[in-house]
Amino acid sequence: MLQRALASLLCLLGIAAIALGIASATLWRPADTLVASLRVDEGIVLTDPGVLEMAATTVTVSARAVTGEVVLAIGRTQDVTAWVGQDAAVRITGLESRTRLSGTAEAVEPTATPTPSATPSDEDSASPTSEESADPAEATEEEAASEALPPDPTGSDLWVQEATGTPAAQLAWTQEAGRWSALAVATDGGPVTLELTWPQVVTTPWRLPGIVVGSVLLLAGLLWWGVLLLKRYRPEALLGVAALAAQQRSALLGSRGRARADGEAPGEVVGAGVGAEPTEGAATDLPAGTRRARRLQTGSQPVVVEASSTDQGPAGPSPAGVDREVEGAGTDGVETVVGSESVPLTRRALREQRERAERERAAGHGRPERGSEAPEVPVAAPDATSAPEASVPSGAATPQEDAAAGHATEPDVETGTPADGTPGVPETPSQRWPFTGRGRSARTADDVDPTPSVEGGPDAEGGRAAEPGKDAEAGTDTEAGTDAEAGTDAEGGTDAEAGQTAAPRTWRSVFGRRRSEEPPPAPLPPEPDEVARIGTIEVPVVPAPSASADAWRRAWGLPSTATSGTAWTPPQPPVLPGADADKDHAQQDDAQQDDAAQQDDAARQHDHGSSTGQEEER
């Protein structure tokens, strides 16, 4: 406590010293002149030798009378003192303060032997003689009143400088060899104020020392504080950074995933919620385009997987195709999808994902957690794939996801998945192949594919649909992503779906208990809000889900529910205005999720005691 106080005091002193140093050069900077004065009530004022030059080699002497005329003169000291003689006079002996002269009424020291004969006899002649140019009448007048009035130094040959003024006179004097004095007399015998003004060389000797010393003190104080703080927190910090970090990471991951899932789909179908999670994990990892794709994938995942799970044979090649796609696309999203397809692939994908996640973790800051999240998805996926009832939930889930995906402007993929789920299993394998290939071609060439006409149309359209809504840069990404996802979706989507029913436990085990508490997935149509939220985070919204669904149908050669022409063309006009609003929603959503995650984290970390708070501070 004392140490803290002293450290604080040091800081304060440092600041004060700096302030004083600066103030000494600005606020308190001494004046450029030294001005001192003295008022003498009556008689003669004269300065001692050296007074004129005591503060500078040049001086401005000024005398001011209250009323009437004042005579100011400078002469050799012996002359001045001799002139004053025995008259009442105040000698200025120096400075009393920086603004006041010190004076003494003592008689002038006899520097020279006064002429004995001259003084008495000349008294009478002195006043008239000084009146050289004055007319006789005035002289006689003066003579009459000479006793009451002080002698008039005007015109004396003794002065080297002389000034007369009413009521003030001023002289500038530059030092000369010898001893010099100034003399001032008010001719009416009134008070005289003599003022001496010397120019001063102003120095600011405390500026630099003040700043330097102050800085040093301030630094020392801050350092001291720093040391104190370090001392206090170091033990805990050292305790188990690694262990803590590991624990917390896993805790964080789990809780965050949970939180997110909760935040995202409180009342939704489980499958959809589950599906959303990997999306998020992947989304954070990926660039905007891929992230978008990811989201869509997750939505579509449940749907297609079913087909792949049921159809083992075709599933074999499909992963390869998917893999190829993955390589080509270079997106994580594909991998997660792939992972969901089959067990061996999933492991490989898992490994890859882990590696990638690790790489990312090493490279980036926020990623590790999310990256690690992603691998978990595939883990769950295998379980899900094995679930036979996947088809039912998938159907239930699809509409929602569909809607979301549809909003996300990847009508083909998402709509495809639900369609997949709904029409039946058999279709998926056959469609998968062309689709993946298609996806690749679309990615690379971005033009019409040579492969199946049915798919080519919607795909191309889907690509196009995505483009307008998104930024130009994201366009290609999206396409690639969508294609890849479409492919993977077809396969992996089922996993998630299957997960809905079969996976609760696994999901729960991975993400936490909360999920089990949630109401079972209900095959409800997506709330508009929900849809917008999910779909719009990164992808422009397609006005009506039905349109995308229709587009999908058409892409797959299914009878379209809506008029074919309108299905996927309209995106452009309505998309843009809605996108913003949706974005807001998405942000809010994100925030909610983050909040939830943080709460979760906080709850987790509470176990570690009070140290967590400090850690967070750091």
Next chain:
Amino acid sequence: MRRVRSLAAVLALSAGLAACAPDLPTPDPEALPAMVPVAVGDAQVSRILGEVTATLSAADAELSGDALAPRVTGTAAEIRAAQYVQAAAGAEGALTEIPATPQTVIAPATDTWPRTIMVVTTAPVDLRAPLLLTLVQDAPRSPYSLVSWARLFPGTQMPATAQPELGSDPVASDSTATAVSPTDVLARYVDVLSSGAESEHAAAFADDPLRNRIAQQREGWTTAVGEQGSVTETYEVLGDSPYALATADGGAIVVGSLRTVTTINLVDSTLTVGAETAALLGGSTVSTSLAITWDSVVAFFVPPAGSSDPITVLGGEHAPVSVTGS
């Protein structure tokens, strides 16, 4: 321990900050010089000369001797006043031209009074001799006034004197630093004037135009009166004491005034005087007596003590100041 150290640091800092008030400057006058400095500077001398000439020209314009005070006093004032009378009577060239421009200034190095400044003026335009002006300040509150002027004789070389910035020491009237004290110089000169070659001091003075002139004038009057009367002339030192300033070699320039009174007593005859004298007299003829008072200014160079050189007269002025007669 740490606390103590911190406190010490704080105290040191505050003490350091508090000590930043600069000292008050104090007078540091030049020490009193071993040698007395010059009492007047060039500027002052010029100003004084200006005042004097201004006064003179003002008085000249009025031809009023009353206007000469206080800048022209003593012998100079008397002579000038007489000149005004003469000038008023119509005498041409009665006024001695007094140049205002100094050629050499012999300033006093003194802090006492009276103070004497001697100034050798430039030659007037009419190629007459330059003047040696003597300016005297009797008291601190008195102005310098012109007390006398002397025409430097032709061929006179002024003794070397100290630079005006240093000042020349005043020489006391009874100084023994010179071969003859200033007072004695004047007295001896008067004696020589009175006694002529018979004076014991005659050898001490070289011949000078002033003495010759006085002698010639005396001879003239004596000759003129002849058997009809008698001519007597008396000489006396005028004023309290001569003014003297030391020269470079230790001698002195001494300026004194003399009064010469020429008294003519006529026996059964009349005397017609010249215009200049008549102006002072107020008439041109006298029948019984005539008294002419002359003021003379003499400037000596007195060699330093121990020197065997004669006292030389540098210049002088001799002019009637009053004439009475009946």
